[in-house]
Every structure is written in C-alpha cells, then in structure tokens.
Amino acid sequence: MNFITFCDLRLLNLLEYPSDFANLKIDRMASKKNNPKEVTENDSNSRRDFIKKSGLFTALAFTPPSLVMASENKWDEKIAEYLETVPLSIEVNGKKHNLNIEPRTTLLDLLREQLQLTGTKKGCDHGQCGACTVHVNGTRILSCLTLASMQQNAEVTTIEGLAKGKKLHPMQEAFIKHDGFQCGYCTPGQIMSGIACIKEGHANSREEIREYMSGNICRCGAYHNIVDAITEVKEGGKEL
Amino acid sequence: MSKTSNINRVDGFAKVTGSATYSAEYKTPGVVYGCLVGSTIARGRIKSIDTKKAEWAPGVLAVITHLNVDKPTGYQKVKDKRNFGQPLQIFKDDSVLYYDQPIALVIADTFERMQYAASLIKADYFKEEHSTDLQKAADKEKKIDTEKGNDYHRGEHDGYKNAEVIFEAEYTIPTEVHNPMELANIIAKWDGNKPTLYTKSQGVEGTRRSVAGVFDVPVEDVSVFSEYLGGAFGMGLHTWPYEIAALMGAKKLNRPVKLVLHREQMFTNVGFRPFTIQKMGLGATKAGKLTGLTHEAVAMTSSYEDFMEGTVNMSRFIYDCANVSTRYRIVPLDTCTPIWMRGPGEATGSFALECAMDEMAYKLNLDPIEFRKLNYAEKDQEQNKPWSSKYLLECYEGGMERIGWKNRKNEPGSVKEGNWLVGYGMGTGTFGCYRSPTSVKAKFLPDGNLVLQCSVNDMGPGTATMMTAIGAEITGLPVENIIIEMGKSGLPKGPTQGGSATTSSVGSAVHDACNLLVSKAVGLASGTLAFKGIPITELTFENGVISSKKNSSKSVTLASLLTANKLDELTVENLSKADEEAKKYSIYSFSVHFVKVLVNPNLGKIRLAHVVSCADIGTVINQKTSAGQMYGGAVGGIGMGLMEALEIDHRFGRPINNNFADYHVPVNADIEKQEVFFVNKKDPISNPMGTKGLGETALVGMAPAIANAVFNATGKRVRDLPITLDKIIETVKV
Amino acid sequence: MKNFQIIRALSSRTAVTNISKENEAMFIAGGTNLVDLMKKNVVAPDKLIDINGLDLKEIEFVKGKVSIGALAKNSQVAEDVAIKEKHPLLSLALAAGASQQIRHMATVGGNMLQKTRCSYYYNTDMPCNKRTPKSGCGAIGGSNRMHAIFGASDSCIAVHPSDMCIALAALDAQVLVEGPKGKRQIKFTDFHRLPGNTPEKDNTLEAKELITSVEIPDHNFTKNVHYLKVRDRTSYAFALVSVAAALDLKNNVINDVRLAMGGVAHKPWRLTEAEEFLKGKTVSEEVFRQAGDLAMKGARTYGGNDFKITLGANTITEALTIAASK
Incomplete structure (x- = not known):
C-alpha cells in the first residue's frame, strides 16, 4: 500500500x-x-x-x-x-520524557535511536535472543517486542540506570569479577535479566539460574561465568 | 603467578554499564537510516524493480538499485581481485547470484519509515536454475588452483589401503553461521572524498584497503572506527557489500547513513562455515600403529569466489604416520561466499579425523587415548621440523583425571546413571601459531600513565586486557595506569584479529615497544645529575620511578624526568616481527576436549554432564580472560556438535531457519558443568612471551568429543552433524 | 512495519464495539507474537486496540473451578501459589514455554492465539496457505521437521506452538469470549481447529470476538502430573513433541487420566483413546508403552518429521512414567 x-x-x-x-x-x-x-x-x-x-x-x-x-x-x-504520532510520557532511569512517537516504534528503537540510550542492545529484533532485556515497572521484558506507544507512564530501567556514577551495581561488579562476558554485546541484557532472576526468586541453584537465564543468548559462550556471577550476588544477599 | 596473570577485563566497566560504543552507536548528528532489500530468488536476473512506492513513502530520502547507482570507480579497477572485500560488487548489474542478495538500498529519515519503505519494494526476475545442494552437486567439484589447494602426499598415495586393519567412513557437517550477538552494522559518512566508517570489522587496516580499492581513494584517506565489536567469530574478516552500500548511500545524500542488517540477513549475506563432506581412510597394524591416513574434503563455495580453508591440514601432522594423503575440493553453489568461522577448517577437519580415530580405536579394541598415544608425533612430519613445544600428553592426562576417564568402558552402552546412558569421549584440536608484523606506539605521560596504541581491534577475547597485562609486566606500572587506544585507523598499524594470532603479534609488539621505552627512559635518566657517575646498567625502572640498584635513595620519577627535559611525553613506536629462528620450528597450540554425556535413548536427549577443555597454548597471559575464551570456544563446539545447521529448502535455494528461534545455538541451560585446564608452559620459540594462541583451538575438537561420547553411551555413531535427537532414537516409517 | 492507529480500550465492551467497525483492526495484549508478525509483514493491521487496560488479569478460585483472566501474564499464572497447588500441570506447561522475559509479557489469551512457528508461514515470499490462501503449502515436500503428524491436510501441516494450551486441553478447560453478539463459552478442545481447506483459520473464534477468560473445572490431578517437552536444546525452543500427562492414582491403579500432546497437530492433541485404555489399569511401564503406541495410531509423517512417531510414543511413555513416580 x-x-x-x-x-x-x-x-x-x-x-x-x-x-x-x-x-x-x-x-x-x-x-x-x-x-x-x-x-x-x-x-x-x-x-x-x-x-x-x-x-x-x-x-x-x-x-x-x-x-x-x-x-x-x-x-x-x-x-x-x-x-x-501519538504522545508518550515515559520515565527512563528516573528521567521523565514527554515525546511524540509513531505507534509502531518499539521501546528498543525508542531507547537506542531517539533517547540515545544505546546500552540496550538489538540482537535479533524478534524476541529470540534477550539482548534487549530491560525492566518495565520492575519486571524484565523484551523491549524489541514492546510497542513504546503502549508504555504510557511506564517506568523503564536500562543498563544505564544501574550504576551510581562510578559506583557499580553489585551485579555489574560480579560480572566483571567473574568475567561473565567477552564481547560485551549481550551483557546489558544478561545483567538486567540476572538482577530480575534473583528478585523473582529464581536463583536458588545453579540449575535454576541456568533455566531462568536461558532467554539471554551469549554467543561468546560465557554461560559458566554468568552463572558464577549471579550465584555470588544471590549469596551476597545485598538488596538489588 | 605474576600480578597481571588474573586481571579483570580493562573494558569491563564500559561493557557492564552500556557505555561501550559499538559501531552503529556512535552519536552522529544528521544520521539517516538505510537497509538492504534482498532478492527473493537464488539465481537469475532482475527483470524489473518497482521502487516508486518506496520513494513516495514518508521520510524516504533515496532508493538505490543497479539502475540508478553511481558505480564506484574502483569497480573497474579491482574487478576480480580479492582485497579483504568480496568480489561481489553490490548493485553492479542485474544479476542475482544468491538468495537475499541485496538488490536495493532504502534510506529514510527514521528507522521505522525506512523499514516500512523497504517492505514496499518489489522485483520481478528472469529466474535461472539454481544449485544450492552440495550433496547433489558434488560432481562439479574442482581443485583450487593455488599451492595451498594442491593434494598432499607423504609416503605411498592412499597407503592406508594396504594396512592390516582398515577403516573408511564419510562425515558431513552442515552450513553453520557465525551469528555474533551484534548484528553487522555500520555508520558511513564522507567528508568530501574521504570516507569514514564506523563498522564491524576484524581488521581496521584491511577494511581501509578494501574501501580504498572500491572507491579508488588513497588508503590514508579512509578512516575506520571499530573500537568495540559485539563478537564476530570470523564474519568480520571481509568488507561486505552492505558496508559498500552504506558508503554509496552516504555519498549520494552527503549525509551519514546508518545501516544495520536484520538477523535474517546475518544468515545470508555475511558468510558462514561451509557445508563439507569428508572421506576418511585409516590404516593401522593390529597393535594400533597408524600406517596410513587419507583425508578428503569437498566443501561448498560461491559461484563467484573460490573459498578454501585448512580442513584437511591437521591430518598431515597431528599423528605419527608414514603414509598420508589429503585432497581438498570445492563446489561452486548459488550462495554467498563462505568465510572462516572460529576454528576454521580445523574444526571441520577435526570432526572427521577425531571421529575416525575413535572409530578405529574401537575397531582395534583400544582405549581412544591409548591409540592416540601409540601414534604420538614426536616431530612435525609434514614440515619435517621439530615442535617448538608440545604438551599434548599433559592435556590428555589433565583431562582424563578431571573428567573421570577411568570410569569409561570401551564397550558402548555399558555405563548407566539411573535411566541415563553414560558416555565419555574426547577430541583433539590444534591450530598454528602465527605472528604478523605489528606496530605499537608506547608513550609515557607526565601524569605517570602509559599509553599503548595499535589499530588492532578486540572482538571479545580481551586484546586490550592482554596489552595492558604485558605493558604492566614490562614497565612495572599498575594496570590502572595503562591506557589502551585501539580499534581505529590513524594508530600504528596492527593486524587483523583472527587466526589466534593477536596475542602473538600485538602482545609481542607491546612487549618490544615497552622494553624500548623503558630503555629510553633509563637512558634519559642516566644523563641527569641525580645519577652522575652511576653506570646505566645499574639503573632500574619500576612503577614510574628510575632508581639506582645499589642505592635506592637515588631516584627520579618519570614525571620529573619529563619536566626536566621539557618533554610532553616520552615515545617509542616500533614494528615487531617474528625472527628467523622461529622458521626452524613447527609452532602449534594443542587442545583436547573431554565430555561426559548422559543420553536418554528414548527421547534422544543428550546432556553434557561435564565438559573439560584442556589446552597447551604456551604461556597463559591472563588466566581469567583465557579461561573465558576456552569456555566460550567449547560452547561454540557444543553448538556445532549438537544443534547448529542452516537448513536450506533447495527447491527455492533459500534458508528456512534463518532466525534465532529456528537456528539453535546453545543457551545457558545447555551448559551444565564446565572446566578449563591450561598446561601453561612457555614456548621457547614462538615470541617473547612464549604464547601460542587460543581462540581457534578452543573450539577445535569439541564436536568430535561429543560424537565420540554419544557413541560410547549408545553405540550410535552419528557421522553427520549436528547430533540432533532424531538421529539417536530408532525411527520407524509408517 | 506499516504504521497504524492505536486505541486504548477501557472495557471489553468498548473494545469489541471498536473493533467491530474495523476491517483491519486487531486486539493487542502482550504483543510478543503480534509485534513479531507485524515486523515480518505477515500481518499488517491498520489499527490496534490495546486491551491491556481491561480488568481481565485476575486469577479467581470460585466454587468448582478457577477462572483465569485472559490478560493474566504467563509467568503470573505459572507462579501463582494456588495454581501450582491445584493445577500443577498448567504451571509446568507454562514454565516450559519461551523465556521468562516473554512469559512476563505474554498473556493467557494471547498465548492461545499465537501463530504457528512454521517457517513458510513467517517468510512472506514463500508459499503458505495459512498466510496467503491458495498459495500452496511450502512445508509439504519441503522442510517439515517441526510439522504435524495428526489431523493435517493437503493445505497445511503446521502445528500449534503453545505449551500452555496442551495443559489446558488436558484439563478440560473452557474459553469465555465476548463478541458483537454477546458472550459465549467454547470448550477448550474445540477452540483450536484442524486446518482442512481453510488453514488461515486457527480457531473457532468468530470475527471480532475477544477472549475474556479461561476456566478450569476442579479435578484430582494435583500430584501425579508431568509436562514433558522435547526440543532441540534444553530451553528456549519450541517443542518437537510435548506431552501433558495427568494421573489420578488410587493404590497404583489409574482412576482417571488426561493426556494431550503438543507439536503434533494444528491444535492441542487430546489422546482420548489412550486415556480410555489406561483407565482402570495398574501402573506399569508396559501399560504406558501400550498407551504410547496406541496414541500414535493414524499418524502420518512427511519425511522430515518421520521420527515423531517413535518420539511421540516414547514421550508419552516417559511422561506417564515420570507422572506416576511423583
């Protein structure tokens, strides 16, 4: 047409x-x-x-x-x-944005292309890899399958919203310590997912972590170290 | 253990905070969005292409096809010459050489509008008969007309046929696709006649040369930024048509163009590990001494480019054998050209060789490790040279102990845990140690920092971390004081990242440059008043301070030295190369993967209960990042062994599982228990650090280890990868 | 993706009223399947009616049944304590689907409406009768490893991809819908349909009808249940074959049983014949094996999926064995 x-x-x-x-x-x-x-x-x-x-x-x-x-x-x-376009009011990492967007704009493209928050990654654009995982209203979701126009007044947390200046979030620290990545491209999604995995109560064993982290593909194959990192944060018991 | 042997990744902070900038993420004012529309046939010519609707769509700035393209001047010049770029010249004419070959570039002001407009482009074709099935086209095989493509013979041709015990089998691997998590992507722009690319390349200098060739501009005028790569595994070894297209678009509009491939296009347009059929013939004495080995491979290539890899090479030297023949053939098919994928060639070859060794061991009623030890090669028979170092036996021992090899029974199906059949298997891997000439600039700054510069990039293994570790070792500076600048043009020229050669090449160059810089600093200091009368040999450099060995109270800081000499920095730029001595030796890394599988034969379910990956890679510069690379290589091999295959519907000549839901790669739940073991002994020859390379050999040997373990568990020998569940269960046709 | 208008519905009534006036309008809830299909140009609605504001998210236990709102998220249902206790089969099936991120987004109603994963359906330049009626079926004679062995037709051999629906079919659920003509109830096993000559129709929803809830009647399948999903990797993959098995055992005798399969047909495949066979029998591997073989009667394969007959029978046997051992 x-x-x-x-x-x-x-x-x-x-x-x-x-x-x-x-x-x-x-x-x-x-x-x-x-x-x-x-x-x-x-x-x-x-x-x-x-x-x-x-x-x-x-x-x-x-x-x-x-x-x-x-x-x-x-x-x-x-x-x-x-x-x-439709108006959208959305809060990202504590900052409010009042925008006019096309209804078809995904949350992922809004973050990356309009808000310049490129920490959230596009790996497949079809919900098949988890690289675009962010938290919306405290829940981990895939931003590539989320229409931004349906997120009126939502509170979004991306990888950029975790650290306080140079002070890293415990999960970020653990990923560095345990070398839970190589190329780093799936890492923001893994970290967002890892935090949620613990908060949801799905980090009670290595086996459970593996299953509940399976929505985040790492082609470098850092799974072993990712599970180490999440296990340590979970056992550390810090509030996330 | 040195203080740098287990440091964290120096780019870790950037990567865990989302602040690492990958190619399409450079903030570029005025950037517009492009995408490629692909052909819907596999071979033929474009009859007509309707771009009107797209051109009229909101926000569209340009639609480029072969009909309106401004052909780059270099298209004539570089016609058939390979130059880091593919010979496929995008939008050159109306010919279609493979499915999803780009036929149009659509550029619009926003991402959404560009995508919609692209969906409006429709083409009609003159279809021609296509050929995409290697198994049906094997009769079109040809020999590659280069020295590397020649057949190899040692002793008698096909001497295995005269042996006491003969084993012959055919093995196939399907097309596998690199699929790094980051999509192929570029931002292209022009300043007058000077192009700039922010792109996903494994070789900054190679991309510069390629782009310079296509657009007929001086290499020095091409700027390339590739500072962070979200993985590549080999797909970044070419300059691909999409990069040229983005440059064409940017030139036409005189605006920066961002072009990101769809995941679907990652399967069709940026190379793959080629479908390969291999025939193995092994001959041995009844006691288990190999007497003959023949390894033949037939692999696919594209219709417009001969591609080859070292599939059969490992068979020439890894085992002691008097009579060895290898042959390598290619078959042109209507697809994009393959490109080396992690463990290139060797990964494919080791699947056939290491499965055949396992099968022969079983035939001889020998333990597979025992059989390999009986045929241990004391020297490289192919090159007739001694090994620079070889700790393969240590890898066998280390792996056997960790995996619990003693629990293995040679008779398949004889070990059980609950309802699971238990199997143990192993596979050997190897990869040559290469070293490319590399320039590194090392700079001491007055603030006490050391800057190391090289245009090499880091697709994930931790190159920057390795450079930091070596720089810290040589200069004694803390890791925090070392700044790495890399991954872009304008820096001293580094090599392409690939072939496990980065540490050997760049690490050595860092090593040499830092030593020279320290000498320079010490030399400068020795001329100062503070060290008057002290011979230069009695001066040391440690952590930014030059002092007298005998009297440590006599010292000068680097900062004061620079100030005193009115210097902003102290610099050394040096080109490092392998020395002649290295040519007298055969230098290889070795790996052995061990796996314990649990198999449910009713469901065909294969669990990797335990994976132990052992390697002799010479010196381990950094245990942490090296282990990560080894874990990752093993996971890649697990994908190759159990799930990865690009499926083609040959009626249409197109892949049907070109997405991440249907082309399976391992997920976290697939990896139950992994261990890594490095022999960690310095190679005396390879380079100043004694490293031998890891990235490739980390994958080589994994797939056969799984196949061998599955056989040990079930008695089923799967010779065509991947080992999916349907190949394990008994299938009845109704 | 084509642009579209988006309207946020405030009640199921206005949602239905709104969509009634449109030809090319669709409801959107979690969007995990619809947005994907829109990106691939498989569907291109002019208008989306966002129903997430509707009050259809509750899980309510009332006398004799549980009512699950169509907008309840997959993870919410899977992890609901009472669902785990009273309908563990449903919880297991839900947890086996997709990934946790997708389960957080996907709704119960949307899960029921998800489209097949057949590659020919997704690729708009391939023949597919389901996507483009009368264009042919690419999977027949093509790549059909994932495809149906029961109830397929010459027009379509695609399979229904859901895990949740297999459990709901086994548990005799009912689907409550609201449409222009009012509200009605559909037996879950009648909700999805076989392809026949009209594979473009996945289910028996009338035009413009909205799923409002799913009800599961109370039952005794609270202990000896299992959902066994067989796939090409350990997680985050669609089923090649899956089996929902529920046993009500009294002294090792099968008092009642439910069996349904996924990955084998255009709809959740309820194995009533095998159920009848098992009723009254004493638990044994042999009996389960016979049930598995019986269930495979009438299967038809297409080359790439020949293995599903053996795999199907084995999966049934295994699922029943695991369920019985709990």
Whole structure:
C-alpha cells in the first residue's frame, strides 16, 4: 500500500468513525487522572490542530488530482507526521520524557535511536535472543517486542540506570569479577535479566539460574561465568 | 603467578554499564537510516524493480538499485581481485547470484519509515536454475588452483589401503553461521572524498584497503572506527557489500547513513562455515600403529569466489604416520561466499579425523587415548621440523583425571546413571601459531600513565586486557595506569584479529615497544645529575620511578624526568616481527576436549554432564580472560556438535531457519558443568612471551568429543552433524 | 512495519464495539507474537486496540473451578501459589514455554492465539496457505521437521506452538469470549481447529470476538502430573513433541487420566483413546508403552518429521512414567 491510499484510508476512517476520538479523549483524561502533569494544554491544542488539518486533507482526498499535487508538494509528509504520532510520557532511569512517537516504534528503537540510550542492545529484533532485556515497572521484558506507544507512564530501567556514577551495581561488579562476558554485546541484557532472576526468586541453584537465564543468548559462550556471577550476588544477599 | 596473570577485563566497566560504543552507536548528528532489500530468488536476473512506492513513502530520502547507482570507480579497477572485500560488487548489474542478495538500498529519515519503505519494494526476475545442494552437486567439484589447494602426499598415495586393519567412513557437517550477538552494522559518512566508517570489522587496516580499492581513494584517506565489536567469530574478516552500500548511500545524500542488517540477513549475506563432506581412510597394524591416513574434503563455495580453508591440514601432522594423503575440493553453489568461522577448517577437519580415530580405536579394541598415544608425533612430519613445544600428553592426562576417564568402558552402552546412558569421549584440536608484523606506539605521560596504541581491534577475547597485562609486566606500572587506544585507523598499524594470532603479534609488539621505552627512559635518566657517575646498567625502572640498584635513595620519577627535559611525553613506536629462528620450528597450540554425556535413548536427549577443555597454548597471559575464551570456544563446539545447521529448502535455494528461534545455538541451560585446564608452559620459540594462541583451538575438537561420547553411551555413531535427537532414537516409517 | 492507529480500550465492551467497525483492526495484549508478525509483514493491521487496560488479569478460585483472566501474564499464572497447588500441570506447561522475559509479557489469551512457528508461514515470499490462501503449502515436500503428524491436510501441516494450551486441553478447560453478539463459552478442545481447506483459520473464534477468560473445572490431578517437552536444546525452543500427562492414582491403579500432546497437530492433541485404555489399569511401564503406541495410531509423517512417531510414543511413555513416580 502506498502512502496515498494509506492516508486515504485513515481519513475515511476518521470521517466514518468519529468515536475513535471519543476514545482517545477518554484515554487522555484517564492518563491525566493518573498523572496530571502528563497532558499539557499545548497537547490539546495540537490535537485540535490535527483534527482541523486532517479535515482539510479529507476534502483533498476526494479529489485525486489535488491529492497527487499535495503529495508532490510534500504535504503528505507534514500531514503524515500529525497522523502518525501519538504522545508518550515515559520515565527512563528516573528521567521523565514527554515525546511524540509513531505507534509502531518499539521501546528498543525508542531507547537506542531517539533517547540515545544505546546500552540496550538489538540482537535479533524478534524476541529470540534477550539482548534487549530491560525492566518495565520492575519486571524484565523484551523491549524489541514492546510497542513504546503502549508504555504510557511506564517506568523503564536500562543498563544505564544501574550504576551510581562510578559506583557499580553489585551485579555489574560480579560480572566483571567473574568475567561473565567477552564481547560485551549481550551483557546489558544478561545483567538486567540476572538482577530480575534473583528478585523473582529464581536463583536458588545453579540449575535454576541456568533455566531462568536461558532467554539471554551469549554467543561468546560465557554461560559458566554468568552463572558464577549471579550465584555470588544471590549469596551476597545485598538488596538489588 | 605474576600480578597481571588474573586481571579483570580493562573494558569491563564500559561493557557492564552500556557505555561501550559499538559501531552503529556512535552519536552522529544528521544520521539517516538505510537497509538492504534482498532478492527473493537464488539465481537469475532482475527483470524489473518497482521502487516508486518506496520513494513516495514518508521520510524516504533515496532508493538505490543497479539502475540508478553511481558505480564506484574502483569497480573497474579491482574487478576480480580479492582485497579483504568480496568480489561481489553490490548493485553492479542485474544479476542475482544468491538468495537475499541485496538488490536495493532504502534510506529514510527514521528507522521505522525506512523499514516500512523497504517492505514496499518489489522485483520481478528472469529466474535461472539454481544449485544450492552440495550433496547433489558434488560432481562439479574442482581443485583450487593455488599451492595451498594442491593434494598432499607423504609416503605411498592412499597407503592406508594396504594396512592390516582398515577403516573408511564419510562425515558431513552442515552450513553453520557465525551469528555474533551484534548484528553487522555500520555508520558511513564522507567528508568530501574521504570516507569514514564506523563498522564491524576484524581488521581496521584491511577494511581501509578494501574501501580504498572500491572507491579508488588513497588508503590514508579512509578512516575506520571499530573500537568495540559485539563478537564476530570470523564474519568480520571481509568488507561486505552492505558496508559498500552504506558508503554509496552516504555519498549520494552527503549525509551519514546508518545501516544495520536484520538477523535474517546475518544468515545470508555475511558468510558462514561451509557445508563439507569428508572421506576418511585409516590404516593401522593390529597393535594400533597408524600406517596410513587419507583425508578428503569437498566443501561448498560461491559461484563467484573460490573459498578454501585448512580442513584437511591437521591430518598431515597431528599423528605419527608414514603414509598420508589429503585432497581438498570445492563446489561452486548459488550462495554467498563462505568465510572462516572460529576454528576454521580445523574444526571441520577435526570432526572427521577425531571421529575416525575413535572409530578405529574401537575397531582395534583400544582405549581412544591409548591409540592416540601409540601414534604420538614426536616431530612435525609434514614440515619435517621439530615442535617448538608440545604438551599434548599433559592435556590428555589433565583431562582424563578431571573428567573421570577411568570410569569409561570401551564397550558402548555399558555405563548407566539411573535411566541415563553414560558416555565419555574426547577430541583433539590444534591450530598454528602465527605472528604478523605489528606496530605499537608506547608513550609515557607526565601524569605517570602509559599509553599503548595499535589499530588492532578486540572482538571479545580481551586484546586490550592482554596489552595492558604485558605493558604492566614490562614497565612495572599498575594496570590502572595503562591506557589502551585501539580499534581505529590513524594508530600504528596492527593486524587483523583472527587466526589466534593477536596475542602473538600485538602482545609481542607491546612487549618490544615497552622494553624500548623503558630503555629510553633509563637512558634519559642516566644523563641527569641525580645519577652522575652511576653506570646505566645499574639503573632500574619500576612503577614510574628510575632508581639506582645499589642505592635506592637515588631516584627520579618519570614525571620529573619529563619536566626536566621539557618533554610532553616520552615515545617509542616500533614494528615487531617474528625472527628467523622461529622458521626452524613447527609452532602449534594443542587442545583436547573431554565430555561426559548422559543420553536418554528414548527421547534422544543428550546432556553434557561435564565438559573439560584442556589446552597447551604456551604461556597463559591472563588466566581469567583465557579461561573465558576456552569456555566460550567449547560452547561454540557444543553448538556445532549438537544443534547448529542452516537448513536450506533447495527447491527455492533459500534458508528456512534463518532466525534465532529456528537456528539453535546453545543457551545457558545447555551448559551444565564446565572446566578449563591450561598446561601453561612457555614456548621457547614462538615470541617473547612464549604464547601460542587460543581462540581457534578452543573450539577445535569439541564436536568430535561429543560424537565420540554419544557413541560410547549408545553405540550410535552419528557421522553427520549436528547430533540432533532424531538421529539417536530408532525411527520407524509408517 | 506499516504504521497504524492505536486505541486504548477501557472495557471489553468498548473494545469489541471498536473493533467491530474495523476491517483491519486487531486486539493487542502482550504483543510478543503480534509485534513479531507485524515486523515480518505477515500481518499488517491498520489499527490496534490495546486491551491491556481491561480488568481481565485476575486469577479467581470460585466454587468448582478457577477462572483465569485472559490478560493474566504467563509467568503470573505459572507462579501463582494456588495454581501450582491445584493445577500443577498448567504451571509446568507454562514454565516450559519461551523465556521468562516473554512469559512476563505474554498473556493467557494471547498465548492461545499465537501463530504457528512454521517457517513458510513467517517468510512472506514463500508459499503458505495459512498466510496467503491458495498459495500452496511450502512445508509439504519441503522442510517439515517441526510439522504435524495428526489431523493435517493437503493445505497445511503446521502445528500449534503453545505449551500452555496442551495443559489446558488436558484439563478440560473452557474459553469465555465476548463478541458483537454477546458472550459465549467454547470448550477448550474445540477452540483450536484442524486446518482442512481453510488453514488461515486457527480457531473457532468468530470475527471480532475477544477472549475474556479461561476456566478450569476442579479435578484430582494435583500430584501425579508431568509436562514433558522435547526440543532441540534444553530451553528456549519450541517443542518437537510435548506431552501433558495427568494421573489420578488410587493404590497404583489409574482412576482417571488426561493426556494431550503438543507439536503434533494444528491444535492441542487430546489422546482420548489412550486415556480410555489406561483407565482402570495398574501402573506399569508396559501399560504406558501400550498407551504410547496406541496414541500414535493414524499418524502420518512427511519425511522430515518421520521420527515423531517413535518420539511421540516414547514421550508419552516417559511422561506417564515420570507422572506416576511423583
């Protein structure tokens, strides 16, 4: 489907089903209730703006020649930007971000490409390797299969959020001490997973650690040392 | 034990905090996103390619195909010459030589828009008959027309056939793929006519030469940054078409282009360990003396490049045998060219050789270690040279003790633990010790730090840590005071990282440069007032202080020395090379992997209850990182032995498991108990430190150890890797 | 991935109402399968209805049954103390699936709707009747190591990939759904379907229906149960064959039994004939072996999966043996 029809469809949808907007509004109010700072007056303005502009564009949509002209003049891109983004308020490593993102943006790509937090790694982009593991609201998840647009008001912790300056998190220290990595690329995912593994109560034996760390592939083959590191942190009993 | 023999990785902090910068992570203002669209056929020509929809999609900046590409001037010049880069010239014409060959580059302003636009590109083809099945195309085999490709004979040709006891068998390994965790990735940009690449390369200098050739620019004008590599295992030994494509895009747009392959493309576009069929013929006396050994291999290559590796070479020297023949052939297929994968050649060859040795031992009713000891090679018969050092027997002993070899019975299926069948197996590995000319610059700074510079990079083994350890040993400076600068152009030229040669090459260069630097510092000091009348031979250098051996109160700090001489730094740059003496010897590392398997024959489940990996790698510079490398090599071998295989649907000529869910590599739960043992004896010849190399031999020999253990447990001999469960259970066709 | 609109639903009713008006809209919960499929362009919805805000996350024990909300996470159910105690088979099956990160994301409803792992389905330039009706089946005559041995058709030999569903099929669960026409209940074993000539349909959900919960009636299978998953590596891999076995033993006699298999059919494969055979028998390896062989009757293989007949029978025997020994 090319952009024109894509756009077309969107606009027809809007015309026929204004209830979508009712829903959106309800949702926004809901988020407002949770966190009054989330939605600003500016946001509401831009929303009205968006409706106005899409209304204008709808008129064009019914006259194909104008539409073609519109796209040649790159209006399509401008309008697409309105059509294609949603507001997102998200906290990453304690820092709040108010963003406009495309609904299709994954949390992983948001972190790496927009927030410049490249510590979280892309190994497969399909939930098959664990390199992108982060904590969302305290739970380890795969950021490559997580749509950022569905993480409204979420609290995300990435590898960059563990150390306090030069003071490393106990798991980071243990990974260095036990040489739980070589190339270091799966390491942020392993560390995020390792911390969660202990917090979840799945680090009671080497066997259990191995099973609950199996969602994190290490091609350098540092598994033996990774289990050593997690075992030591678990036995150290520090609060993580 | 020296103070540096067990230091932590010096890049550990960067790696555990996420601050290590891998290629696609350099913060580059104005960067745009590119990706490659691949062909959907395996051979033919592009009839038409529809890029309109992609070009119209939001945010798209360029779509490049063979129809509109600005062909780099070097395409004519370097036509067929291999130059660290593949001869496959991206977007050169309409020909399709393998499935998923790049046919278009799409660049857009955001990652999401680029990906969507790429999905809109559709091509039509003139299809031609493709050939991707080595087993069906084996009749198209050819000999490689170089000295290395020649057949080898010692004694009688195929002399094994005249032996008292003869053993013959065929072994196959499937295509295996490196699959480092970091995807192949690059940020490419141009400043006028000067390209800069932030890329995943195992050889900064090689990439420079390759790019210079393609774009016809001076090598010195090519800047390459490859400071952190998320693994490579050999796939970074080429400059691949994707890198050239990114440079083309960046040139066209005059903007930096970031291009990251999909995991699927990692299976189709950046090389692999080739599918190989091997025939072994062994002849021995009834008492167990090898009298003949023939090793033949037929391996796949691409239609546009002859690729070879040392698959049969190990058979020429690892055992004492009068009559040895080896032959190596290749078959061109419609795929991307293979590229050396960890333990290249030797890993493939050792699977056939070490399984055949095990099978022959069984036929002779000998313990497999006993059989090997009976045929221990006291010298290298291939080169007719003495070994520089060889502690293979120590590896056998160390492994036997740790694995509990005494519990092994030669008769398969005779040991049980509960319902599990128990089997023990071993496999020998080896890899040559190489040393490339390497330049290192060593600098003392007034703040007491030592800077070591070399353009070599570190794909994971711990090169920077090794350099630090050697620098600290020579200068006596604390590890914290040593700063490594590496992995980029503009530094003294280092070698490509590969072939287990990095420590031997770069370590030696660090060793030499640091010694020269210390001498220089001492020389400088001896001229100062503080040491007036003291001969230079009586001065020592320790931890940044030069002092008199006899009177330690007489001393000068490096800092004051530099200040006194109005120097910002004290520098030595030195090129180190192997000396002539080394040519008189045959220098090899040796490894022996031992495994204890537990097999459930009903489910075909194979558990690696215990893995012991032993190696004679000369001096161990750093126990911690070396052990890590050995554990990792063994895990790679476990993948090779039990699960890794790129499956091709030959009807379409394309892989069908090119993803991490279907192409299995070992996970944490697969690795139950691992041990590492190093003989750790200095090689007197190899290099100043006496190291022999580890990365490759850490994997070689693991797969046959597993196959041999599985046979010992079950009586089933699996000669085609990987040993998946269906090969263990009895299969009935209904 | 095509861009889309995303709407957050606030109740199951509005979710259903919303999706009813759309042709190319889909519900999204955990997203572990859907986002993957969207990245591969296997599916390309214009609109996603995010249902994570719905009140469907609870695990409630009421008289005679447990009700598990469709949005309960896989790990939440697997590790629920009461589930472990009363439905250990379900807990074991869930823990065998995917990885802990994915189990934290994936929901019960989503798990039921996950698509096959057939490579031909995932690769959009390969023939696949399930993805593109009438394009042919790549797996027949191709690579079919993972594929079905029961209930397949000339159109499709793909298998259902879930572990959880195998246990739910064994435990006689019920699926509660809500659609434009209201609420209804589906027997779990009728929820997934065989491919026939319409492999594009995985299940018997009507258009726009939303799974709201799964109910498991109380039973006595709380001790002698086992979920045995056979795969190409020790963890984080899909099943080649899996068996959910539950025994209710009285003095070593099989009072009641449930058996279901995964990795062998387009749906969780309940082994009713083998169950009937086992009822009333005294536990023995021989009896379990006979049950395994009986269960394999009527199996059909396609070359790459020939081994599944032996493996299937052996896995059943082994699972029953382990269950009985607990």
